[in-house]
Amino acid sequence: MNIKFKKLNKTIVNCKKCPRLTNFIKKVSLEKRKQNINEKYWGKPVTGFGDLNAKLMIIGLAPAAHGGTRTGRAFTGDKSGDFLFKSLYAIKISNQDFSKKRNDNLKLKSTYITNILKCVPPGDKPMNDELNKCSNYFIKELDYLNNLTVIVALGKVAFDNCVKIYKKKFNFNKKLIFKHGKKYLLPDNKTLIASYHPSPRNVNTKVVTSNMINKLFIKAKKIAKI
Numbered sequence: 001m002n003i004k005f006k007k008l009n010k011t012i013v014n015c016k017k018c019p020r021l022t023n024f025i026k027k028v029s030l031e032k033r034k035q036n037i038n039e040k041y042w043g044k045p046v047t048g049f050g051d052l053n054a055k056l057m058i059i060g061l062a063p064a065a066h067g068g069t070r071t072g073r074a075f076t077g078d079k080s081g082d083f084l085f086k087s088l089y090a091i092k093i094s095n096q097d098f099s100k101k102r103n104d105n106l107k108l109k110s111t112y113i114t115n116i117l118k119c120v121p122p123g124d125k126p127m128n129d130e131l132n133k134c135s136n137y138f139i140k141e142l143d144y145l146n147n148l149t150v151i152v153a154l155g156k157v158a159f160d161n162c163v164k165i166y167k168k169k170f171n172f173n174k175k176l177i178f179k180h181g182k183k184y185l186l187p188d189n190k191t192l193i194a195s196y197h198p199s200p201r202n203v204n205t206k207v208v209t210s211n212m213i214n215k216l217f218i219k220a221k222k223i224a225k226i
């Protein structure tokens with residue numbers, strides 16, 4: 001890992017800028033979920049991971065309470081991650097169709113996965129000042145990934161917050177509407193693609209299917225030239 005990312009990730013993991021979230025992570029990690037009661041939770045903010053030469057970035061809003069916050073890796077150890085990685089494996093972005101824990105030999109091809117907010121918020125609802133504070137880390141990730149050309153935002157909230165950060169950074173006012181599969185050109189020439197979140201609720205109600213997500217990532221791969 002290069003020095004810039006090492007430094008950034010160290011800062012993120014030790015960050016306590018949002019007391020409400022720091023306390024919530026502590027609570028989640030001590031109370032635990034029944035099926036993980038004997039596990040030691042990561043219990044800290046969760047950094048992004050993947051190929052640092054990535055052309056494609058996949059973003060969610062925040063780590064899950066018993067997924068990323070437990071395992072220490074985004075989209076890892078929960079049902080959303082299970083669904084996502086089946087798709088990423090099917091379209092040859094990942095070398096395995098599961099993401100269970102850090103150091104499980106998962107490798108991503110030209111892809112980096114992260115969340116806009118690095119700490120899980122209560123009820124999955126962050127406050128504006130928390131998003132503002134954390135956006136600096138996301139901006140750094142964008143700056144450090146020099147080859148990045150495509151961002152896939154999983155879920156409307158991740159999409160809207162990515163747009164908000166771009167609006168602030170580049171001072172642009174175009175309205176970008178969330179619609180699954182819709183793509184937009186951002187002011188720095190990256191392409192932003194909106195996708196439904198692969199949450200159990202969306203999957204169980206067939207709002208999102210493997211076919212839909214596979215198609216979307218095939219499109220993203222093509223634009224990113226992966």
Ligand code: SF4
Nearest residue numbers: 015017018118119134
């Ligand atoms: S949400 Fe971001 S800024 Fe807030 S404590 Fe977590 S890592 Fe720090």
